[in-house]
Amino acid sequence: xxEKELRRSMSVLPIGTVMKLTDLSARQIRxxxxxxxxxxxxxxxxxxMYSLNDVDxxxxxxxxxxxxxxxxxxxxxxKKQSQLEDERKRNMKKGLTxxxxxxxxxxxxxxxxxxxxPSSTFDDPNxxxxxxx
Amino acid sequence: xxEKELRRSMSVLPIGTVMKLTDLSARQIRxxxxxxxxxxxxxxxxxxMYSLNDVDxxxxxxxxxxxxxxxxxxxxxxKKQSQLEDERKRNMKKGLTxxxxxxxxxxxxxxxxxxxxPSSTFDDPNxxxxxxx
DNA sequence: AGCTAATGTCATGTTTTGTAACATGAGTAG
DNA sequence: CTACTCATGTTACAAAACATGACATTAGCT
Numbered sequence: 269x270x271e272k273e274l275r276r277s278m279s280v281l282p283i284g285t286v287m288k289l290t291d292l293s294a295r296q297i298r299x300x301x302x303x304x305x306x307x308x309x310x311x312x313x314x315x316x317m318y319s320l321n322d323v324d325x326x327x328x329x330x331x332x333x334x335x336x337x338x339x340x341x342x343x344x345x346x347k348k349q350s351q352l353e354d355e356r357k358r359n360m361k362k363g364l365t366x367x368x369x370x371x372x373x374x375x376x377x378x379x380x381x382x383x384x385x386p387s388s389t390f391d392d393p394n395x396x397x398x399x400x401x
Numbered sequence: 402x403x404e405k406e407l408r409r410s411m412s413v414l415p416i417g418t419v420m421k422l423t424d425l426s427a428r429q430i431r432x433x434x435x436x437x438x439x440x441x442x443x444x445x446x447x448x449x450m451y452s453l454n455d456v457d458x459x460x461x462x463x464x465x466x467x468x469x470x471x472x473x474x475x476x477x478x479x480k481k482q483s484q485l486e487d488e489r490k491r492n493m494k495k496g497l498t499x500x501x502x503x504x505x506x507x508x509x510x511x512x513x514x515x516x517x518x519p520s521s522t523f524d525d526p527n528x529x530x531x532x533x534x
Numbered sequence: 535a536g537c538t539a540a541t542g543t544c545a546t547g548t549t550t551t552g553t554a555a556c557a558t559g560a561g562t563a564g
Numbered sequence: 565c566t567a568c569t570c571a572t573g574t575t576a577c578a579a580a581a582c583a584t585g586a587c588a589t590t591a592g593c594t
Contacts, residue, residue, distance in 0.1 A: 284581065285413045295541060313549045315582060417550065428572060446580045448551060
């Protein structure tokens with residue numbers, strides 16, 4: 269379950285791919301970034317590289333807009349969400365011992381190394397298209 | 402579970418991404434294609450677009466080469482695999498159970514020792530080229 | 535009408551990818 | 565040893581994709 273999240277956050281998709289996946293124009297995608305709704309990484313050549321999580325978020329944004337929300341409204345939504353998330357994490361950590369935390373961090377570090385051979389899943393049964401996370 | 406395979410065969414990754422994911426040079430990746438080991442789709446701009454299954458296969462190829470197999474050896478492996486796969490499908494059609502088939506084919510499997518179950522489908526069987534335009 | 539938010543479009547420059555040709559190092563056969 | 569093949573590197577040039585910034589448009593509001 270940790271690995272899955274890792275893969276979902278790997279920035280590997282160029283904007284052209286994301287356009288097809290989301291049916292958004294490059295202009296729209298860059299605009300949402302300019303409005304701080306997404307923060308794709310850049311490769312050495314300065315190209316934007318997106319993750320599957322970014323794609324999910326773009327699809328969410330699309331839905332919110334279609335529902336009549338405007339950009340700043342959407343911004344609020346995400347602000348609230350990350351506040352809640354942060355708090356959850358803080359509470360989580362307060363309940364753990366020091367060595368637990370060290371173990372967690374080490375594990376995260378080790379997992380950044382690379383893609384493992386085939387067997388593993390890139391999939392995400394519930395998450396790809398809609399509000400879910 | 403059907404959806405997972407679908408997603409894995411979506412051709413969305415440009416060669417630069419695949420280079421990073423596999424740590425192969427563009428030259429190598431194109432060469433393996435030239436040797437018919439992979440068949441990435443092309444987008445309208447004639448750019449190669451790879452699926453996660455393609456990435457898996459490239460990693461396999463890398464392993465095989467590291468193990469001392471040469472390209473034509475690898476080709477044999479995949480040829481055999483797809484033969485077996487075809488045969489399995491034919492037998493399924495004839496009403497045999499999967500485990501029946503496994504017994505029947507056991508000898509052949511032993512002939513090509515030590516390889517993984519057949520993995521990737523080759524030619525956009527599910528019409529995912531629509532993601533490339 | 536005037537304003538604004540979201541998006542389209544165009545111009546210009548950089549990066550990535552395509553193909554093709556030639557080069558090279560390791561291994562093998564003669 | 566020489567010649568050959570295989571897997572890969574390198575280089576050169578063209579086309580496609582992308583970045584950025586400016587200006588245009590459209591729909592909804594006041």
